Amino acid sequence: MRTFSKKDIDGMDKIYRLNMINSITGYKSANLIGTQSASGIANIAVFSSVIHLGSQPPLLGFILRPTTVPRHTYQNLKANGIFSVNHIHADQIADAHHTSAKYPDNVSEFDHTQLVAQYHSQWPAPFVKDAPIQLACRYQNEYPIEENGTILIVGSIETIYLKEDLLMDDGWVRLDRGNIVAINGLDGYAKPELIERFSYARPKKV
Amino acid sequence: MRTFSKKDIDGMDKIYRLNMINSITGYKSANLIGTQSASGIANIAVFSSVIHLGSQPPLLGFILRPTTVPRHTYQNLKANGIFSVNHIHADQIADAHHTSAKYPDNVSEFDHTQLVAQYHSQWPAPFVKDAPIQLACRYQNEYPIEENGTILIVGSIETIYLKEDLLMDDGWVRLDRGNIVAINGLDGYAKPELIERFSYARPKKV
Numbered sequence: 001m002r003t004f005s006k007k008d009i010d011g012m013d014k015i016y017r018l019n020m021i022n023s024i025t026g027y028k029s030a031n032l033i034g035t036q037s038a039s040g041i042a043n044i045a046v047f048s049s050v051i052h053l054g055s056q057p058p059l060l061g062f063i064l065r066p067t068t069v070p071r072h073t074y075q076n077l078k079a080n081g082i083f084s085v086n087h088i089h090a091d092q093i094a095d096a097h098h099t100s101a102k103y104p105d106n107v108s109e110f111d112h113t114q115l116v117a118q119y120h121s122q123w124p125a126p127f128v129k130d131a132p133i134q135l136a137c138r139y140q141n142e143y144p145i146e147e148n149g150t151i152l153i154v155g156s157i158e159t160i161y162l163k164e165d166l167l168m169d170d171g172w173v174r175l176d177r178g179n180i181v182a183i184n185g186l187d188g189y190a191k192p193e194l195i196e197r198f199s200y201a202r203p204k205k206v
Numbered sequence: 207m208r209t210f211s212k213k214d215i216d217g218m219d220k221i222y223r224l225n226m227i228n229s230i231t232g233y234k235s236a237n238l239i240g241t242q243s244a245s246g247i248a249n250i251a252v253f254s255s256v257i258h259l260g261s262q263p264p265l266l267g268f269i270l271r272p273t274t275v276p277r278h279t280y281q282n283l284k285a286n287g288i289f290s291v292n293h294i295h296a297d298q299i300a301d302a303h304h305t306s307a308k309y310p311d312n313v314s315e316f317d318h319t320q321l322v323a324q325y326h327s328q329w330p331a332p333f334v335k336d337a338p339i340q341l342a343c344r345y346q347n348e349y350p351i352e353e354n355g356t357i358l359i360v361g362s363i364e365t366i367y368l369k370e371d372l373l374m375d376d377g378w379v380r381l382d383r384g385n386i387v388a389i390n391g392l393d394g395y396a397k398p399e400l401i402e403r404f405s406y407a408r409p410k411k412v
Contacts, residue, residue, distance in 0.1 A: 001340070001367040001368060001370070002366075002367070002368050002369075002370050002373060003365065003366070003367050004365065004366040004368075005364075005365055006363075006364050006365065009264055009363070009366065012377065014262070015376065015377070016376060016377035017261050017262060017264075017377065018261045018377070019374075019376050019377035019379075020366070020373075020377040020379055021258065021260075021261040021264045021363065022258055022261065023378055023379035023380075023381065024339055024341060024363070024366060024368070025235055025237075025256050025257060025258045025266050025291070026235030026236060026237055026256060026293055026381065026386065026388070027234075027235055027381060027386070027387075027388035028233075028235065028257070029231055029232030029234065030232060031231075031232055048258075049257060049258070050231050050232060051231060051234070051255060051257055052227065052254075052255070052269075053269065053351060053353070053354060053356055054227075054353070054354040054356060055223050055224045055228065056220070056223060056227075057353070057354065058223075059353055059354055060231050061351075063257065063258075085231070087232055090401060093401060093402060093404075094402075094404070097404045098407050098410075099407075101407040101408050101409045102408075102409060103409050112409070112410050133230055133232075134207070135230060140353055141352070141353060143351070143358065145259060145267075145347075145349070145360060146347070147263070147265055147346055147347060147360055148259065148260040148263065148265055150259060150260060152349065152358060154351065154353055157212075157215070157227065157230070158211075158212050159209065159210065159211055159212065160208075160209070160210040160215070160226070160230060161207040161208070161209050162207060162210075162230070163207060163208075164208050167208060167226075170221065170222060170225050171218065171219075171221070171222035171223065171224070171225035172225040172226070172229055172390075172391050172393075172394065173225075173226055173229035173230055173390075173391065174229075174390065174394070175229065175232065175233060175390045175394075175396070176390070176396060180232060180233070181233075182232070182233035182388050182398050184378075184379075184380065184381045184382070184398070184400065184403075185378050185379065186378075187378075187403050187404045187405070187406070188378065188380070188381075188400055188402075188403040189400070189401050189402055189403070189404070190381070190382060190398035190399055190400045190401060191398060191399060191401050192233055192388050192390070192396035192397060192398035192399075193396055193397060193398075194390065194394055194395070194396045195296060195299060195387065195395050195396060195397050196299060196300075196394075196395055197390075197394040197395070198299075198300070198303045199393070200393070201303055201304050201306045201307040202307050202308075203307045203308060203309050203318070204304075204307070204318050
């Protein structure tokens with residue numbers, strides 16, 4: 001095993017440390033978050049920090065980096081409290097990754113990628129067409145993380161759209177049926193395949 | 207696309223809803239968190255909520271469910287402020303999943319699985335032997351999520367142990383080289399393989 005002490009980590013080149021620390025918590029979810037600005041511009045941005053928070057009520061969270069530079073997703077979220085979460089299909093990874101480029105706020109990432117905006121009823125945020133799972137979400141709260149100035153956003157899941165063949169009889173959604181990817185670090189995209197699904201674990205008799 | 211409204215979700219059978227809502231945020235990291243009780247019992251438990259929070263300082267987070275029932279990991283964390291994060295190898299998934307069984311607090315999950323406790327210097331928490339990545343972490347803070355009573359634990363990464371062949375020249379850690387898994391929902395274990403790694407995204411010239 002290679003060992004890196006706290007001192008080793010502190011002494012790393014910035015990019016080297018970014019690459020390592022972003023990788024070593026394990027695979028991350030791969031989602032495009034859609035928002036709409038007050039002036040109607042559709043914004044879409046890749047996030048690897050969407051997490052499950054609870055089932056009843058259905059809640060998710062994601063982490064935003066410090067707001068010392070403009071963050072369109074955060075501005076738009078605060079403007080109307082609405083966003084969408086769209087899973088990334090393996091065929092969409094190059095375009096998904098490109099949404100992390102810094103465009104001015106009057107430019108829609110949809111105009112610079114092959115990603116297509118889709119709208120469901122009157123929901124004021126764009127979804128990503130052909131995403132295997134789309135979630136209509138509403139901002140609920142935010143928790144500033146004082147240790148580094150990031151923000152945990154908490155959102156409620158209001159409507160779920162998913163491709164029929166991902167849905168199993170007991171409500172479980174089999175992600176590999178949708179060719180949904182996971183993220184390794186900042187910039188690696190991986191395609192998981194199911195190995196096994198287990199039943200509820202109970203203590204062994206002794 | 208199948209559509210589930212908020213009303214549909216609220217009306218679901220509890221297990222059906224648990225399965226669905228736990229799946230639809232995407233793939234989750236797969237880790238075993240190791241702690242040690244005040245009386246010296248080694249505890250190990252599977253978590254799918256470990257997330258990256260920041261690189262400098264190196265911080266991670268994970269979500270604990272409400273403390274209305276005993277949660278050994280939380281009790282131990284509060285007792286000595288120390289824990290370990292250990293990535294799950296594809297060969298360890300059955301044992302990893304079994305750590306979610308509810309054993310009494312005087313029982314070590316290491317005694318009921320093939321997982322082997324490993325100790326590094328004087329660090330007062332067990333690591334999982336043969337885990338491709340092991341992190342020595344220190345409790346920093348906690349954020350109660352008022353929307354559902356879960357808790358975000360923030361920990362600092364103090365020492366990193368990783369298998370040599372996962373480490374790339376620029377610090378990126380290639381997880382599929384370690385046969386590290388991802389979790390789909392509550393109980394599905396999937397093995398990702400890298401498709402592609404991209405460079406830093408810059409706006410396209412117009």
